[in-house]
Amino acid sequence: MKTVKVNLGSRSYKIHISAGVLGELGRHFKAYPDVTKVVVITDKNVERFYGEIVTKGLQTYKQDVSVISIDPGEEQKSLPSAEDLYNRLFELDMDRRGLIVAVGGGVVGDLAGYVAATYMRGIAYIQVPTTLLAQVDSSVGGKVAVNHANGKNLIGAFYQPKAVYIDPQTLKTLPRNELTQGLVEVIKYGIIRDASFFDYLDKHLPEILRLELGILEKVIENCCRIKAWVVERDEREETGLRSILNYGHTLGHAIEAVGGYKGHRHGEGVAMGMILATSIALRMGLTNEKVLEEQRQILQRAGAPTYYREDTEALFDFLCHDKKAVAGSLKFVLPVKIGKVVLKEVDAGIVKEVLAGG
Numbered sequence: 514m515k516t517v518k519v520n521l522g523s524r525s526y527k528i529h530i531s532a533g534v535l536g537e538l539g540r541h542f543k544a545y546p547d548v549t550k551v552v553v554i555t556d557k558n559v560e561r562f563y564g565e566i567v568t569k570g571l572q573t574y575k576q577d578v579s580v581i582s583i584d585p586g587e588e589q590k591s592l593p594s595a596e597d598l599y600n601r602l603f604e605l606d607m608d609r610r611g612l613i614v615a616v617g618g619g620v621v622g623d624l625a626g627y628v629a630a631t632y633m634r635g636i637a638y639i640q641v642p643t644t645l646l647a648q649v650d651s652s653v654g655g656k657v658a659v660n661h662a663n664g665k666n667l668i669g670a671f672y673q674p675k676a677v678y679i680d681p682q683t684l685k686t687l688p689r690n691e692l693t694q695g696l697v698e699v700i701k702y703g704i705i706r707d708a709s710f711f712d713y714l715d716k717h718l719p720e721i722l723r724l725e726l727g728i729l730e731k732v733i734e735n736c737c738r739i740k741a742w743v744v745e746r747d748e749r750e751e752t753g754l755r756s757i758l759n760y761g762h763t764l765g766h767a768i769e770a771v772g773g774y775k776g777h778r779h780g781e782g783v784a785m786g787m788i789l790a791t792s793i794a795l796r797m798g799l800t801n802e803k804v805l806e807e808q809r810q811i812l813q814r815a816g817a818p819t820y821y822r823e824d825t826e827a828l829f830d831f832l833c834h835d836k837k838a839v840a841g842s843l844k845f846v847l848p849v850k851i852g853k854v855v856l857k858e859v860d861a862g863i864v865k866e867v868l869a870g871g
């Protein structure tokens with residue numbers, strides 16, 4: 514069992530990473546003796562694979578375990594879905610001493626976390642992420658949210674879980690394309706903060722793609738450690754440090770949005786976004802070609818796209834209208850070298866040139 518502590522004073526918690534932990538949650542939950550009732554929130558795909566093993570394990574801890582299973586998909590991260598969940602919790606007589614266990618990808622984690630943050634002014638919840646993206650990113654850091662017609666994740670809270678339990682074995686049933694989305698975030702961690710981790714990924718990518726559990730545990734641990742380090746220093750995105758996690762994301766979000774969220778997936782957008790951000794850094798003389806090539810190669814080996822060839826004009830327009838555009842300049846997280854990024858204002862003209870392939 515590998516453990517990463519997230520130090521946030523009275524809101525501190527531990528992330529436990531271990532192959533097989535999914536079936537042993539009951540044993541671990543004995544650390545929370547005062548809980549009256551446990552409600553697992555999951556989605557139908559995850560329930561099909563893991564519903565039984567999770568419930569059986571949890572029943573060794575509390576007899577009163579209920580499961581609420583939502584339809585899979587980003588559309589579920591909505592206020593109507595949250596309201597459905599509140600209704601179900603009231604039907605189950607869930608009170609303030611109940612515990613929500615979110616078992617699934619980022620959609621389940623964000624929605625169940627948001628419901629936990631708001632139901633009766635907040636009840637305890639535990640994250641059990643089952644996609645690579647959720648294991649290295651969305652389950653750690655306490656950002657919970659639902660989407661709104663005005664944009665993604667606009668209704669939400671900073672609400673930390675009581676603990677996170679990660680079982681890399683769940684990745685065996687994850688569709689390959691979902692794994693790629695998570696791998697892009699994994700690679701991002703190396704680029705923003707840890708050159709030796711980047712080298713480790715470069716060396717061990719074949720084992721990661723073969724889902725070798727020992728290597729996966731190490732990789733997930735390292736990502737959680739980096740995310741925890743950032744979150745501890747900027748829990749509510751106030752000092753600017755947390756923005757380094759958004760490397761590749763301003764451009765990535767624009768790529769997703771311009772495609773109407775139907776073209777490129779999040780990780781794909783971020784992969785192309787990191788390459789474009791590096792091209793901007795290169796154009797500004799902040800970094801060198803090698804930094805670009807190293808990223809491109811590892812991302813391609815991980816199965817992610819690294820060239821954006823679609824509507825670069827629409828992309829530029831989107832960026833300029835995005836809230837981050839201020840008086841002719843745009844803010845980007847840019848790499849200086851592998852392991853170090855900086856937040857910089859970039860002249861819009863430079864962005865336009867780079868997007869146009871200059």
Ligand SMILES: NC(=O)c1ccc[n+]([C@@H]2O[C@H](COP(=O)([O-])OP(=O)(O)OC[C@H]3O[C@@H](n4cnc5c(N)ncnc54)[C@H](O)[C@@H]3O)[C@@H](O)[C@H]2O)c1
Binds near residue numbers: 646686
């Ligand atoms: N809170 C944060 O800090 C944060 C950070 C990054 C992303 N997010 C959010 O995370 C969401 C994306 O999360 P995601 O990529 O995990 O998507 P997801 O939750 O939609 O899961 C992807 C798909 O995989 C299925 N699935 C999950 N685990 C599985 C398993 N082990 N085996 C087989 N199938 C499985 C799901 O049913 C779904 O169909 C977005 O809504 C995004 O906004 C939040």
Ligand SMILES: [Zn+2]
Binds near residue numbers: 698762779783
């Ligand atoms: Zn991301």
